[in-house]
Amino acid sequence: MTILTISQVTKRFAGLTALDGVSLAIEAGERVALLGHNGAGKSTLMKTILGLLAADGGTISVDGHVPGSQAAKALTAYLPENVAFHPALTGREQIELYLRLKGEPVKKAAGLLEQVGIADAMNRRIGTYSKGMRQRIGLAQALIGHPKLMILDEPTSGLDPVSRQEFYSILDLLAHDGTAILHSSHALTEVEARTDRIAILSRGVLVANDTLSALRHSAGLPIHIRLVAQSGQADEVARQLGGTRINGKRVDLACAPEAKLGRLNDITRLGSLVEDVDLIPPSLEDLYTHYSRRTVQ
Numbered sequence: 001m002t003i004l005t006i007s008q009v010t011k012r013f014a015g016l017t018a019l020d021g022v023s024l025a026i027e028a029g030e031r032v033a034l035l036g037h038n039g040a041g042k043s044t045l046m047k048t049i050l051g052l053l054a055a056d057g058g059t060i061s062v063d064g065h066v067p068g069s070q071a072a073k074a075l076t077a078y079l080p081e082n083v084a085f086h087p088a089l090t091g092r093e094q095i096e097l098y099l100r101l102k103g104e105p106v107k108k109a110a111g112l113l114e115q116v117g118i119a120d121a122m123n124r125r126i127g128t129y130s131k132g133m134r135q136r137i138g139l140a141q142a143l144i145g146h147p148k149l150m151i152l153d154e155p156t157s158g159l160d161p162v163s164r165q166e167f168y169s170i171l172d173l174l175a176h177d178g179t180a181i182l183h184s185s186h187a188l189t190e191v192e193a194r195t196d197r198i199a200i201l202s203r204g205v206l207v208a209n210d211t212l213s214a215l216r217h218s219a220g221l222p223i224h225i226r227l228v229a230q231s232g233q234a235d236e237v238a239r240q241l242g243g244t245r246i247n248g249k250r251v252d253l254a255c256a257p258e259a260k261l262g263r264l265n266d267i268t269r270l271g272s273l274v275e276d277v278d279l280i281p282p283s284l285e286d287l288y289t290h291y292s293r294r295t296v297q
């Protein structure tokens, strides 16, 4: 079931086209990462989905509702990049406040704080929290009312690696329960493993929107092959395969995706001259660079 449908959305700011005919749909339970350089239009797209900005063209539907409508707001949760809370309130008081605002029972606060791993500190003032702890309060706030759509603007920036993993685990559970998730990020490596689909904005244009493997396939970027040669044989291996000797043992090759099996065959024919082989597909960073360059502007 499609939760979010964005069709041909355009947004202009005084002569600057921040979004240029962007179309994107997200299904229930799908985790989509929104990538793009600074100023690519990620926050603008998110604010338009939330109804905080009005689009100049195109349409957006949040489970059949117009962005900013009461119905759309009730279905949508948002975690902005910089969450500001009242420093004098405890974590528990802050979440109780949000629960009251959303018309939910305040007794849910402890469970939510437990869910985001901050139960131990819930009776401490937010002013004493670290950035990661504040971010968890932000996530607890976003979890109120089982949203069908969750929008997160760079949710893991400033979090340590363990907190990031925990953060993504909570998102995984949400997605498992059917929430559609759109989150922006500059942290390509972590996004690679924790999302179902990658959308790349470049100067307001959506230049890619697919699974990582489909993006790899259509980009056709070279695969790197890293060989470990038998002692003293690196030059011979490099000569026979036309690769580059990196040091006394290592030889590197690159090949087009469709030539991969043929190259593996060539390597196997060298028998014991080769001790080990690793295939390295293009990383999300390589793909990001490739697709970001394909801007039409």
Ligand SMILES: Nc1ncnc2c1ncn2[C@@H]1O[C@H](COP(=O)(O)OP(=O)(O)OP(=O)(O)O)[C@@H](O)[C@H]1O
Residues within 6 Å of the ligand: 013, 014, 016, 018, 036, 037, 038, 039, 040, 041, 042, 043, 044, 045
């Ligand atoms: N209220 C505004 N008035 C004028 N220009 C704006 C406004 N909001 C955003 N812009 C411009 O629109 C473009 C897109 O900005 P946006 O904040 O959406 O980028 P972003 O992809 O979220 O960037 P970042 O990664 O730095 O957060 C930028 O050129 C920005 O300067």
